[in-house]
Amino acid sequence: MLRLTLEAIELVDAIARHGSFAGASEQLHKVPSTVSYAVSKLEDQLGLALFTRHGPRVALTPAG
Secondary structure: OOOOOHHHHHHHHHHHHHOOHHHHHHHHOOOHHHHHHHHHHHHHHHOOOOEEEEOOEEEEOOOO
């Protein structure tokens, strides 16, 4: 069973609130590439997409 860390939950929440990886990266004090990589790893681990990507804007999927 996969357990989500608090950091992963905070990451998904920040992205959902800001609607972009760049906005979330500012809130989390991380570079956007780190946020993007963390989401990619999390989606791979879960085996599902958490966000739909529309250029720089993102939105939660139903699974997200």
